Amino acid sequence: MNKVTSSSLRLDSIDVFRAVTMFLMIFVNDLWSLENVPKWLEHSKASEDAMGLSDVVFPGFLFIVGLSIPFAISNRRKKGDSNVLIIRHIAERTFALLLMGIFIVNYENIAEEAMVVSKYVWEIGMVIAFFLIWNVYPPNPERKGFYTALKVAGYLLLVGLALIYRGGDPENPSWMETHWYGILGLIGWSYLLGALTYVLTGDRLAWAIAGWLFFVLFNLASFAGTLDFLDPVRKHVWVVGSGSMPAFVMGGVVASVIYRTGRNAASNTFLVILIVFGVICLAYGFGTRPFWGISKIRATPAWVGICTGISLFAFAFLFWLVDLRKLRNWANVLNPAGTATLTCYLIPYIWYAVITLAGISLPLYLRTGLVGLVKSACFSLLVILLTGAINRIGIKLKI
Template identity: 50%
Template sequence: MTKPTSPGRVAAIDILRALTMYFMIFVNDLWSLKGVPKWLEHASATEDYLGFSDIIFPLFLFIVGLSIPFAVANRRKKGDSSGKIVWHIFIRSVSLILLGFYMMNLEEIAGNQVIVGRFGWELLMGVGILLIWLDWRRTGLSQRVVYLMQGIGVAVFIFLAAIYHGGENGQSWMQVYWWGILGLIGWAYLLNALLYVASSGKLWVLIAGWLFFNLLNIADLAGWTSGWEFLRSVAGPLVTGSNPALTAGGLVAAVILRKLKSSGKEKSFYLWMAILAVVALAYGFGLRPEWGISKIQATPAWVGICSGMGFALFGMLYFFADKKGKTNWANIIRPAGTATLTAYLLPYFIYPIRSVFGLVLPIALRTGFIGILKSLIFALLVVLLTGWLEKYKIKLKL
């Protein structure tokens, strides 16, 4: 059964985003299991290895790049000026970085020294996120009420910062450890979105940016950026080059698609994606002997191999979803692609609520194959809950 692509949207991007978010929820739940196969888990910092969990985040960075040209085009259709678009990019980036900062500090919290406890802090963080970033336009509430709700959300965030204690002895306040997943996405998005707007989407500029970020990644691993400590302390994710490089790869792929479609040469898109996939994979495997494949160390091999996967998956999904119209198979996970932030953040409500009420499955249901099945079902339930909330106008939007 086929379904035509909605005008103005690329089904392949929505489906790839949905699949990636579904599996991100899945791998983020593996901590609750026992006896998880090694190939599903993250590799350690010293391993030359790529586990399934190590490819999810880079694919999401690639998808962020895929989305940028279409998001900017939609803004321009609404009449937004370049200045207004840049301001929107800045606000989205700061929001992602702030969310990542709080979530990363949650990992380091000394729960026994926080007056509301770890789970209370996590729940309040979720409430603050909901109040600030709910898509209030869908609710029909007056602007005055919306500002009031967002103001309460800001107050919640300030309160959480004021009561925070972190570190082993609870002596440290909130600080940057590694920016968190959303923070890393925010930095990569900021750099690539600004590059796209500044270059007016010129493909040669974007390819040059992609190459530059990859070279910066090599330079960082080679130790050539060792003197950039101030910049590293302020915006470390930009110095490594790895995350911006992954996002830039998606950006290049999306611009190639748009240009080929507008010139009537869409059929050559698959060849382009195949060439880029081969080049990226060759780059990754070619540099593997130098630094190995490591997500934690953000090695060039990890960047190249995951970029190659991104190009290949985007090309294949575009053929099946957009050209052949075969999208119904992905309907069940659709909310993960259209309300992605909501799906990602729901576990930050679910886990603390479960812990407060002591809702723990028997160990037999959290071990081996049965445990993996449990996490797959959990991820699906989160996505279905996201879709249900979306129907009732509860959707987060930056």
């Protein structure tokens, strides 16, 4: 295949895919507030050979992270950034995601009875600190010192929150721990591995596929027991999700590299390749299902294959609809979720904390069955609209 001539090529379908996925992520994250939620929408238990919608959304987001990596890194190279600068940027983004992830997962394990403040006050302070540190401040040299002070204040606030933190058993509380790094932390580790792999492989399709296969086969080998000899180091150094999560990222990287190196990239040819790729992943997923079942919590090979296949089919559909048919206006209302994703993800944390402190609760009939699902969908849309509104007044996170 011939490499495309412009490294700045961009697929609108990636932004739309990200926006739709964020809408679904906020929706499924709000299901905890409902009663009588259909099982097919929820997370499946670790002991079950099953998968609900909630188990598909996170892999889809990781796949989108991978889709974006080749375009983002190639644009940096076009601007003159060296590999050293690019790797530094990757490290900074990873650090930010890990730090936020660790704080969020510790909030989920907080022992409020042992705290000097309400856990909801602690939660609000945490999110405010994130905004102070990673907000996109205007490029105004005269106010640069003020903006730097705000960032420093954000870090100091996190330090203060860490000092007063107590978690675990209220009778014998512990300090902050990494636990499982939280969703943002898992994204951070997966992004780090996927981005570094692309820095090494570039738009060489065979090497990108090799990188993807490494993580897929690492995951398979882990379940097959082939890697048991590494158990002594597993506690200290291991590939996140036993290779499953970077496999999703690299699946997205491969899809983008196929597009970027295709002779007729913006055509039905790319669409067919995506579908064939998706069929292969589904075959792998269902082929390994009899051995370990489908499980997000255990990150089984079947979950990796099936969710990668679903992500490829979803991307293929949006590529056809948005980039080939040029039908994008329907997604305009979701734009903030595609361009200010981190802001969109964090807003619900403040929302839940504020309404809890205020003692606000919807009546049960608005949180039950179909009515409840409509309520969660409206909540997701409201968060996206609120994200757009605060973006317009200059509040937007970027790492």
